[in-house]
Amino acid sequence: MAELFLGRRDPWTEPPMGLLAELTHRCPLQCPYCSNPLELERVNGELATADWRRVLDEAADLGVLQVHLSGGEPTARGDLEEIVAHARGLGLYTNLITAGVLLDERRIARLQTAGLEHVQLSLQAAEAATADRVGGYREGHGKKLVVARLVRAAGLPLTINAVVHRQNLDQLEAMVGLALELGAHRLEVAHVQYYGWALRNRAALMPTREQLEAATEIVERSRCELRGRLAIDYVIPDYWAKRPKPCMGGWGSTIFNVTPQGKVMPCHAAASIPSLEFASVRDHSLRWIWQESPAFQRFRGTDWLPDPCRSCALKEVDFGGCRCQAMALAGDAAATDPACELSPLHAAMFDVARAESAAPPPEFVYRRPRREAPAPLPGRLTAEVAS
Ligand code: SF4
Ligand code: FES
Numbered sequence: 159m160a161e162l163f164l165g166r167r168d169p170w171t172e173p174p175m176g177l178l179a180e181l182t183h184r185c186p187l188q189c190p191y192c193s194n195p196l197e198l199e200r201v202n203g204e205l206a207t208a209d210w211r212r213v214l215d216e217a218a219d220l221g222v223l224q225v226h227l228s229g230g231e232p233t234a235r236g237d238l239e240e241i242v243a244h245a246r247g248l249g250l251y252t253n254l255i256t257a258g259v260l261l262d263e264r265r266i267a268r269l270q271t272a273g274l275e276h277v278q279l280s281l282q283a284a285e286a287a288t289a290d291r292v293g294g295y296r297e298g299h300g301k302k303l304v305v306a307r308l309v310r311a312a313g314l315p316l317t318i319n320a321v322v323h324r325q326n327l328d329q330l331e332a333m334v335g336l337a338l339e340l341g342a343h344r345l346e347v348a349h350v351q352y353y354g355w356a357l358r359n360r361a362a363l364m365p366t367r368e369q370l371e372a373a374t375e376i377v378e379r380s381r382c383e384l385r386g387r388l389a390i391d392y393v394i395p396d397y398w399a400k401r402p403k404p405c406m407g408g409w410g411s412t413i414f415n416v417t418p419q420g421k422v423m424p425c426h427a428a429a430s431i432p433s434l435e436f437a438s439v440r441d442h443s444l445r446w447i448w449q450e451s452p453a454f455q456r457f458r459g460t461d462w463l464p465d466p467c468r469s470c471a472l473k474e475v476d477f478g479g480c481r482c483q484a485m486a487l488a489g490d491a492a493a494t495d496p497a498c499e500l501s502p503l504h505a506a507m508f509d510v511a512r513a514e515s516a517a518p519p520p521e522f523v524y525r526r527p528r529r530e531a532p533a534p535l536p537g538r539l540t541a542e543v544a545s
Contacts, residue, residue, distance in 0.1 A: 170459065172221075173220050173222065173448070174221070174222055174411075174413055174448060175222065175223050175224060175413060176222065176223070176224045176226060176412065176414075177214075177222050177225045177413070178226045178228055178413060178416070179210070179227050179228060179232075179241075180194075180229055180417050180418050180426070181210070181227060181228070181230070181232045181234075181235050181241070181418060182204055182229050182230040182231065182232065182234050182235055182418050183198040183199050183200075183230040184201060184229065184230050184234045185230040185231040185234065185257065185525075186234075186257070186295055187231070187257045187259070187293040187298060188293070188294035188295070189282065189292060189294070189321070189355070189525075190292065190355060190356070190359035190363065191355060191356035191363060192355040192356070192525060193351075193353065193356070193426045193427070194230060194354060194355070194525075195354050195427070195430070196354055196355065198525070199419045203418070204235075204419060205416075205418065205419065205439070205440075207237040207240055207241065209439065210237075210241050210244070211240075211241075211244045212439070213416055213420075213439050214241070214244050214245050214248055216444040217250070217444055218248040218249065220444055222250065223250065223251060224252075225245045225252055225253070226253045227241065227245075227254050229255075230418070231257050231259075231260060232256060233254075233256055233260040238254075238269065239272040240272075242269055242272040242273055243272040243273055245273070246274075247273070251275055251276070252273060252274050252275050252276070253275065253276040253277075253278060254269065254278065255278045255319070256277065256278070256279060257279075257280050257293070257302070258279045258280070258301065258302045258306070259301045259302065259305070261305045261308070266309060266314070270314060274314065275315075276314065276315050277309045277314050277315070277316050278316075278317040278318075278319050278346075279305065279306055279316060279318055279319065280302075280318075280320075281318055281319070281333060281336070282298075282321070282326065283329050283333070284326075284329040284333045284335075284336050285299075285329060285332070286299040286300060288325065288326055289326075292522075294522075294524045303336075303340070306318070306341075307340065307341075310340065310341040310342075315343050316340065316341065316342045316343060317344040317345070317346060318333075318340065318344070319346045319348065320333045320337075320346065320348070321348050322347055322349055322350070322365075322373060323349065323350045323363035323364070323365060324362075324364055324365040324369060325362070325363065325519065327369045327373050330347065330373050330376050330377075331376050333345070334376065334384070334390070337388060342388065343388070343389065344388070344389045344391065345391070346391040347373070347377055347390060347392050347393070348392075348393040349370070349394055349395035350363045350395065351393070351395070351483075352395075352396070352483070353482050354427055354430070357486055357536060358536075359522055360510075361520050362519040362521070362522050362523075363519075364395075364397065364510075364511055365395065365398075365515055366515040367511075367512075367515070370394065370395065377390055377392045395511075396479075396480070396483060396495070396507075397507055397508070397510065397511035401476060401498055402476050402478070402479025402480060402495040402497035402498050403479065403480065403497075404476040404477050405425065405477075405479060405480035405481070405482075405483075405495075406424060406425045408458070408477040409424050409454075409457035409481060410424045410448070410455070414448065415428075416439060419438070420438040420439040420440045421436040421438050422436060422439060422444065422448075422451075423436050423453070424453070424454055424457075427482035428482060430482050430485055431482065431491045433491065434452075434456060434491075435452070436451075436453050437453070459477075460473045460477060460478075463477075463478050464478075464493060466494060466501075476495075478498075479494065479497055479498055480497070481495075483495050483497065486538070487507065487538055487539045488503055488539065496539055502541045503541055505541075506539040506540060
């Protein structure tokens with residue numbers, strides 16, 4: 159969704175552009191880098207169709223332009239067509255973010271008739287064996303390829319989302335070729351960002367520096383060769399970066415999430431920050447939540463920034479990086495993101511990337527637990543690790 163973050167916006171005066179509607183946390187796949195929280199929200203607490211209609215009404219009234227229908231797997235909801243139709247009726251651009259395996263020709267036709275305008279389909283690898291192992295879903299890859307072709311046959315624009323990591327980067331060139339063959343308009347090559355399940359599986363996913371450099375070279379070459387045929391977005395891994403990304407385009411500035419049970423958050427991982435309380439659409443208007451709720455104000459803009467960000471020329475560019483990563487790695491959501499080389503924890507973050515990518519990868523911990531106890535979450539960084 160890099161296109162959402164173009165341009166400078168003043169979050170105090172401008173409305174959000176996008177709503178990420180997490181319709182459900184249910185999903186037949188169980189990718190080890192899932193962006194959903196470790197504690198998934200249960201189906202019996204999900205917002206009803208009428209609730210989502212009201213959320214969409216309020217979003218359109220607030221000035222939202224795009225709604226991204228996500229999950230979990232949004233097609234697990236039988237009322238998806240109603241939700242799409244309602245959004246389209248309000249003039250909202252509707253984008254479906256899906257793993258695809260529950261779709262077929264009739265459902266795609268129904269969604270298109272309801273007003274769906276764009277499909278983002280995830281692929282876990284180029285080869286079925288790797289893709290099905292990563293997604294934890296047998297024969298999923300083959301189904302996805304069928305669905306991609308059906309989406310294009312219906313005339314819907316298609317983006318392929320390829321999350322890349324140490325266990326599928328050797329297939330990146332083939333993923334570019336596959337996206338082209340499937341008739342995708344855009345390919346998003348996104349290195350794993352380590353929150354939630356991805357943090358738990360970090361050691362199994364962390365690429366080596368050499369893998370990252372090879373991937374960057376493939377992306378740059380493909381962008382040149384395929385100009386005008388396939389647009390390629392590229393997100394690099396923070397652990398090997400020198401500067402952090404402007405996460406979410408800045409906290410509370412551009413887009414917000416509504417969780418399956420109706421909590422409204424500035425990003426998908428914000429529930430990992432224990433000091434924040436997130437208001438629900440069941441109790442408050444979206445306008446109040448966006449403009450006045452304490453959680454949206456806490457890290458908005460740059461006045462709250464600590465040193466070294468406070469006096470840094472780049473503070474209006476990256477807003478000090480990602481709050482959730484600062485929480486996970488520094489134990490303080492208000493700290494400079496350790497992805498920045500000016501953070502005292504940056505060297506320790508590099509050391510983690512170097513050590514984990516050099517060791518043999520452990521088994522994935524999937525979302526649906528096996529009998530044995532899951533591996534513990536990786537610990538926080540300490541500056542001493544670097545010395
Ligand atoms: Fe960004 Fe802060 Fe690093 Fe400057 S010091 S580059 S504002 S994270
Ligand atoms: Fe929450 Fe970056 S994921 S601020």
